[in-house]
Amino acid sequence: MVYKFLLIEDYGSFQVVTINRPEALNALNLVVFQELKSYLIQVEENQKIRCIVITGAGNKAFVAGADITEFNSIAPGEAKSYLSLGNEIMQRIENFHIPFIAAINGFALGGGCELALACHMRIAGEHARFGMPEINLGILPGYGGTQRLTAVVGKSKAMEMILSGEMINAQEALQFSLVNKIVAVGTEVQMASDLAQKIATKAPLAVRSIIKAVNYSHRNTEHGIALEGDLFNSLADTDDFKEGTKAFLEKRKPVFLGK
Ligand code: COA
Numbered sequence: 001m002v003y004k005f006l007l008i009e010d011y012g013s014f015q016v017v018t019i020n021r022p023e024a025l026n027a028l029n030l031v032v033f034q035e036l037k038s039y040l041i042q043v044e045e046n047q048k049i050r051c052i053v054i055t056g057a058g059n060k061a062f063v064a065g066a067d068i069t070e071f072n073s074i075a076p077g078e079a080k081s082y083l084s085l086g087n088e089i090m091q092r093i094e095n096f097h098i099p100f101i102a103a104i105n106g107f108a109l110g111g112g113c114e115l116a117l118a119c120h121m122r123i124a125g126e127h128a129r130f131g132m133p134e135i136n137l138g139i140l141p142g143y144g145g146t147q148r149l150t151a152v153v154g155k156s157k158a159m160e161m162i163l164s165g166e167m168i169n170a171q172e173a174l175q176f177s178l179v180n181k182i183v184a185v186g187t188e189v190q191m192a193s194d195l196a197q198k199i200a201t202k203a204p205l206a207v208r209s210i211i212k213a214v215n216y217s218h219r220n221t222e223h224g225i226a227l228e229g230d231l232f233n234s235l236a237d238t239d240d241f242k243e244g245t246k247a248f249l250e251k252r253k254p255v256f257l258g259k
Contacts, residue, residue, distance in 0.1 A: 001042065003035045007057070013200035014051040015043070016103075016189060025064030026056035028111045033085045040092050050200035050207070052096075053192040054119060055103040056112075059185065062104040063112025065133070066143070072245040079236030080229055083142045086111065087225065090118040090143050095215060097208045099199055103192035104128045104179065109167070114141055117148035117178075120211065123192045124170045124179040131167035137248065138240030138256055142232035147224035153178055 007018040056062040100119040150158040153176040183191040239259045247254035
């Protein structure tokens with residue numbers, strides 16, 4: 001299958017998926033999510049694939065978030081349905097029968113950080129930067145970030161990152177277990193592929209069971225994600241959200257009025 005924004009490389013026992021929108025720093029729009037959904041359905045039918053590496057095109061960004069241009073055109077009251085496909089993808093990845101390894105080759109912001117968090121492991125280049133900048137748009141992370149980030153880095157660090165919107169570097173991400181390993185710039189996919197190849201030799205039924213069992217330790221996430229969705233929906237109807245996205249696109253600082 002040929003995708004507009006996904007590149008798929010097949011290595012027999014594992015595949016490398018590249019989100020390919022470098023002109024927008026690989027931001028996640030609805031077409032990317034639709035293509036990821038088709039891809040996941042295809043992989044479900046392919047017994048040969050035992051692990052997936054996911055990365056972003058170029059060397060500047062893994063994924064710089066949800067597509068803010070698209071965000072800007074969400075009609076009043078439609079934020080929840082807009083979010084639903086992305087949330088479905090994040091949940092499908094998290095609960096997939098084979099592991100996803102994120103090869104983080106630059107910025108992993110907002111939806112990009114949330115995508116990395118939905119993956120089972122994360123390998124980051126030395127230049128990688130992580131953050132949840134949604135607060136700067138007058139919203140909150142809407143793809144499960146409030147729940148998955150907190151589960152991974154703990155409440156204090158999650159609060160700091162989500163409330164300040166500031167980025168952390170790869171070293172700090174390692175310190176807070178946000179990444180499994182830091183590798184030299186340009187080797188992220190290779191190092192993730194080495195790990196994928198290793199996992200691909202393991203017993204498939206055991207791998208599937210391990211993912212289920214480990215995920216069970218965070219089984220309350222679903223309620224948190226539903227609450228996050230409701231809160232996102234209300235925030236998406238505010239003037240502050242309109243101002244935040246408009247200011248980003250106009251490359252200026254937003255002025256929030258709390259309305
Ligand atoms: N959605 C849509 N377009 C995006 C994007 C996003 N999330 N992130 C970056 N882009 C686009 C920029 O608009 C720019 O497009 P242009 O060349 O047509 O102007 C291009 O990608 C390059 O980004 P730019 O901002 O010029 O690069 P930079 O090196 O100055 O800054 C970032 C890099 C990642 C710090 C900055 O792009 C950024 O803050 N992005 C948004 C992150 C964000 O808020 N994500 C959460 C969204 S919910």
